[in-house]
Amino acid sequence: MSFAKTSSRREWALTQEVFDRFLAILDIDREKAGEKYEFIRLRLLKYFQWCGSDQPDIDADETLNRVMRRIDEGENVYNLDGYIQGVARLVQKESLKLRNRKQELDVDQVVELAPAEPEEVEWRECLERCLGYLSDEEREIITEYYKYEGIEKINCRKRLAVRLGVSLNSLRVRMYRQRANLEACVQECLGREDL
């Protein structure tokens, strides 16, 4: 969570009071409200990533700041998700304009990864170490979940959901979190936890 100022004409700063008021709108329970806020931020972050933003986290925070500002200014928001989506679309357009200007000045360079970078050995070692932190069942499940490709992957995930007695979507969420934890573990192992 960042408390950056918006780039609007009128000076407006996100305060703790405004932020708390926004959380109260999300949920009466502050803890649940915090989880919902993180989910909204993650969704915005991904939205800007998928839209090709160069700074998706900044764009996501800008969107949230604008929404909280409107609410703070007294705007009645009945459909928060739709409202957030609309604001994000505006921010994305503004970001796209800035990016296009910047691309005109910079050399368009696409960094392509070498097929096998030397540091990938470290990645594999760290990953194996992090996988070792998991229980046998968790390790077997995530390995099975990401093992296959194509139609076999779909079938495998369906079988896995049936075996675990959960829906495919629940399994998907569980695996996504497991994978995110693994990635964080590997980053930490590589000394990049600050990234």
Added chain:
Amino acid sequence: MKGRSVLGRSQAETERVRYLLGLASPAEREHVESEYFHDADAFQRMLSAEDDLVDAYARGELSDEERQRFEKRFLKSSQGKDRVRFSRAFAGAVVAPVHTVVPPFYLRHPVRIAAVAAVVVIAVVLSWLVIERRRMSNELRELRAVHEQLHNETEALRRDAERMHIAEIQSPPNSLQPANPTSRKTVPSQRPRPKRTPITPPQQQEQKPFVNTEDVNTFVSRKIVDLPLDISKIPSLLTLQTASTPEGYVAGGRADQSNVTLDGVDINEAAVALHMALNSPVKYSDYRVSIETAEGRQVTSVGWIEPPKRNQTRISPPPIKATDLPAGDYRVRLTGKDADGSFVQVAEYSFKVVVKK
């Protein structure tokens, strides 16, 4: 094109991947974004699709266009690069199997399948032929057995017929035979007949036998050359008298008949007793004897009821007056009364009366 396109999936998945790669139309973008902004599950599906896309890139499964799009969108940031590195390491860690599309067996080995099918068909046909041949052999064997049986029966019939013929030719008269075998006079006898067993083929067990050995006594007429009227053989002569025994005793007759010679006999008072032998025991309770001349003129007819004894094989009708039998050839017809009241012929004999002077 290097690698396989990840777009070849369901429409929803394809739409998500196109969106992630920036290939979606404005309408598609609007649809996908509205979906995951309002539905947490849809957003989760987008996250999974993103992971799968990164994995596909790390494993070299994207087409050239998809790969270029991916690199342009995901590899600009260090975070995106790290995700790909993680995915590469992760792909190696999960030991992904070499994906090979295994076609069905019948497509991999069509010739082998065809050969196996041909062998199966041949085996079935051969089995059928063997079974059919065995069945036909059994039928042929049965037909031969029936043929053999019929042949044997025919042979038996033929032998019976020959034996009967020979017996008819060779059989001597066995009734009214004089006590003295050297006598010139003979008594007609019933022709002996071999007892036959009805032969019926197996298929005609319920039918009547075609040879009836019970109700019919076939016979051959034989002439009696001489009656035992030799005067020197009194006992034999007396057998021709009424109720005379072979020993010469005449029950109820004249006591001095034993002194009668043929020349001195009063033939008007003489009688002739006929004793007729049968092939089988009597079966009728009422018999009739009819005597005719050789020309067919009936001389006399004697009907009587003689309670038959068990296994009785000889018929002895009441004596006939000698005056009724002048010299000449005679035929004796023996009939029995059937259950329906009609008389059926049982036997036929012939004899000759010669009067010595």
